[in-house]
Amino acid sequence: MTVMVAPVTEIAANRTEGARRWYALARVSIAAYVFFAAVFLTVPVLIVILVSFDTADYVQFPPSGMTLKWYARIAASETWRTAIVNSAIVGVGSTLLAVVTGVPAAYLIARRDFRGRNALLALLLSPLTIPWVVFGLAILNFWGAANLPRNLFAIIVAHSVIGVPYVVRTCLAVLVNISPSCELAARTLGADQKRAFMLVILPMIQMAIISGAIFCLLISFINVPVPLFLTTASTPTMQVAIFSQMLSNTDPTVAAVSTIQLAMILLAFYIGQRVARLGDFL
Amino acid sequence: MTSIARHVRVDEVIQDSPATMAVEQNRKMPICEPGRAEIDPISDLSLDGVTKQYNDTVAVREMSFEARPGEFVSFLGPSGCGKTTTLSMIAGFQSVSTGMIHIRGRRVDGLPPEKRNTGMVFQDYALFPHMSVGENVSFGLRMRHVPKDEIRRRVDAALALVRMSSFADRRPSQLSGGQKQRVALARALVIQPDVLLLDEPFGALDRQLREQMQFELRTLQQSVGITTVFVTHDQEEALLLSSRIAVMNQGAIEQIGVPTEIYEAPATIFVAKFIGKSNFITGTVVSATGGGTSIDTAIGRITLPSPKQGAVVAGQSIECMVRPEKVRIVRPGATLDGEIHARGVVQQMAYHGASTEVILRLAGDVEFAILQSNRDMALVADIVSVGKEVDVAWPRAAMLLFINGRRWG
Numbered sequence: 001m002t003v004m005v006a007p008v009t010e011i012a013a014n015r016t017e018g019a020r021r022w023y024a025l026a027r028v029s030i031a032a033y034v035f036f037a038a039v040f041l042t043v044p045v046l047i048v049i050l051v052s053f054d055t056a057d058y059v060q061f062p063p064s065g066m067t068l069k070w071y072a073r074i075a076a077s078e079t080w081r082t083a084i085v086n087s088a089i090v091g092v093g094s095t096l097l098a099v100v101t102g103v104p105a106a107y108l109i110a111r112r113d114f115r116g117r118n119a120l121l122a123l124l125l126s127p128l129t130i131p132w133v134v135f136g137l138a139i140l141n142f143w144g145a146a147n148l149p150r151n152l153f154a155i156i157v158a159h160s161v162i163g164v165p166y167v168v169r170t171c172l173a174v175l176v177n178i179s180p181s182c183e184l185a186a187r188t189l190g191a192d193q194k195r196a197f198m199l200v201i202l203p204m205i206q207m208a209i210i211s212g213a214i215f216c217l218l219i220s221f222i223n224v225p226v227p228l229f230l231t232t233a234s235t236p237t238m239q240v241a242i243f244s245q246m247l248s249n250t251d252p253t254v255a256a257v258s259t260i261q262l263a264m265i266l267l268a269f270y271i272g273q274r275v276a277r278l279g280d281f282l
Numbered sequence: 283m284t285s286i287a288r289h290v291r292v293d294e295v296i297q298d299s300p301a302t303m304a305v306e307q308n309r310k311m312p313i314c315e316p317g318r319a320e321i322d323p324i325s326d327l328s329l330d331g332v333t334k335q336y337n338d339t340v341a342v343r344e345m346s347f348e349a350r351p352g353e354f355v356s357f358l359g360p361s362g363c364g365k366t367t368t369l370s371m372i373a374g375f376q377s378v379s380t381g382m383i384h385i386r387g388r389r390v391d392g393l394p395p396e397k398r399n400t401g402m403v404f405q406d407y408a409l410f411p412h413m414s415v416g417e418n419v420s421f422g423l424r425m426r427h428v429p430k431d432e433i434r435r436r437v438d439a440a441l442a443l444v445r446m447s448s449f450a451d452r453r454p455s456q457l458s459g460g461q462k463q464r465v466a467l468a469r470a471l472v473i474q475p476d477v478l479l480l481d482e483p484f485g486a487l488d489r490q491l492r493e494q495m496q497f498e499l500r501t502l503q504q505s506v507g508i509t510t511v512f513v514t515h516d517q518e519e520a521l522l523l524s525s526r527i528a529v530m531n532q533g534a535i536e537q538i539g540v541p542t543e544i545y546e547a548p549a550t551i552f553v554a555k556f557i558g559k560s561n562f563i564t565g566t567v568v569s570a571t572g573g574g575t576s577i578d579t580a581i582g583r584i585t586l587p588s589p590k591q592g593a594v595v596a597g598q599s600i601e602c603m604v605r606p607e608k609v610r611i612v613r614p615g616a617t618l619d620g621e622i623h624a625r626g627v628v629q630q631m632a633y634h635g636a637s638t639e640v641i642l643r644l645a646g647d648v649e650f651a652i653l654q655s656n657r658d659m660a661l662v663a664d665i666v667s668v669g670k671e672v673d674v675a676w677p678r679a680a681m682l683l684f685i686n687g688r689r690w691g
Contacts, residue, residue, distance in 0.1 A: 181408035185409075188398070
């Protein structure tokens with residue numbers, strides 16, 4: 001036995017030494033990875049922000065001076081103002097629509113056992129897997145075939161379809177952890193089905209709803225391909241306007257619009273994080 | 283207090299009205315027999331031929347039963363026996379396929395849960411996490427549009443009843459298991475339900491707390507006088523708490539009776555095996571006359587007085603059962619007249635503190651358990667050890683006979 005002990009301890013010591021080196025290497029690699037990921041994510045965005053304040057008439061880096069004239073130009077431009085308002089309408093409208101359809105759907109999927117439940121869930125989540133370009137083309141064809149006008153409402157509907165999976169997923173994540181007996185308890189205490197839902201379930205999933213709604217809003221803001229198919233000259237969204245501006249125009253107005261949009265998204269995230277701990281659902 | 287007053291009224295009704303005399307008569311008859319269509323209009327809860335069927339499986343079969351005012355009735359059985367389904371049908375979470383449910387004479391089987399006036403305590407307590415303890419308890423009263431100051435008064439009283447007054451502003455997440463259960467109980471009782479339904483409420487508590495809460499629940503239930511239906515798979519809990527136990531198996535009541543009846547006189551082999559421990563010895567009837575029945579078994583011929591009801595024929599297979607604690611270990615030759623005795627080799631001994639369980643192997647490879655208090659054990663300690671042969675004896679009256687799964691007699 002004593003003969004065995006010495007080599008075993010030695011091996012263990014070597015192994016510990018090896019593991020220590022390995023961990024040190026892993027730590028350095030991860031730190032480097034995170035650093036470069038952060039640089040690649042933020043530096044281009046920071047450049048856009050800087051460019052939006054540049055005095056030069058074209059996009060250049062480093063900037064040559066400081067001005068707010070591009071922002072003033074946006075404020076003065078009918079096109080940009082319309083685009084921003086359109087984006088806001090589409091964002092809020094599609095979010096409301098996604099919440100109104102997604103929350104009951106999530107509730108049904110979590111609480112009721114019915115034929116086609118899994119199919120319904122797959123259908124509701126499928127927009128996550130369909131390329132936006134394909135979806136945009138599809139809904140354009142559908143809208144044309146149904147002879148419906150290509151107005152803001154069309155974009156609202158399309159965006160709500162894309163946003164619904166986020167609402168369904170955040171709500172489902174919470175609903176499956178709520179004991180069904182909570183609702184049953186409310187029923188025995190005298191609440192009918194509607195009041196049990198409104199007074200017990202809804203308050204318990206409100207954070208999930210807010211989180212899902214903010215995701216919807218963001219997805220609507222950043223979506224280019226879908227509105228690209230559905231907009232007309234009179235109904236551009238911010239993204240479409242940026243996109244078409246980029247094709248024809250190289251002045252920093254685009255950078256300024258992008259900065260405004262970035263500010264809106266950050267604000268939504270900040271509010272979401274403060275109100276509903278959005279990070280829990282990411 | 284209101285319930286006690288009601289209790290008195292119910293008794294007066296029974297005495298005053300000749301029409302209810304028949305009902306009184308009915309009560310003395312077995313209540314659990316399937317298909318029996320007797321409804322006692324003044325029982326707090328009655329099930330009449332209640333069946334629950336899903337597609338081609340029957341979860342609850344032709345169940346009839348009634349709970350008298352103030353009674354504490356337990357549904358006891360293994361998982362899947364239909365006890366929880368039955369409770370769900372009483373509460374209104376599941377519909378009945380056929381049959382009727384009455385609560386205080388009011389037919390409720392077509393009503394949604396919120397119209398049945400039942401109070402329910404769930405296994406996971408089902409407290410609303412986004413409301414304070416006080417808001418949880420007042421929920422039912424708010425649903426009933428009770429005036430504000432009355433709500434406050436009744437919530438205070440309910441919380442005082444469960445000794446949780448100082449916790450009114452806490453959130454459920456800040457409470458311990460026992461405290462959560464008290465709040466759940468207060469929330470169920472504050473609406474003055476017609477029946478209190480308890481779905482394995484002690485399942486999530488550790489042993490010591492469970493015993494304390496059981497005691498509290500029993501005291502509370504008796505002082506409030508509320509008719510209670512209790513679902514459990516824990517036989518000790520059922521024996522301890524119940525005025526009557528309904529032992530369920532495969533969707534039907536096997537036996538309903540007071541705890542001593544269930545334990546001492548099980549109606550079926552299932553009940554005998556499910557409640558407590560039991561030793562079975564298989565035998566064959568040799569002869570059965572008015573004077574006595576002789577049975578040949580692996581431990582020799584047993585002669586017992588014939589039960590008054592039912593008849594057997596020679597050659598019939600019969601199961602003889604005795605509870606482990608009815609058997610005592612005796613010194614050789616120390617058996618008493620009128621006792622059944624056997625001899626076996628000690629296989630195992632398990633020390634339980636207050637008692638010792640001894641497993642014997644009798645003649646014919648029959649395994650046989652004995653539970654002996656350690657006071658009695660001390661008297662025979664010198665002759666009992668693993669591997670030794672010992673004599674055991676038990677009174678004839680302690681031996682129960684079962685034919686085709688049902689008790690004879």
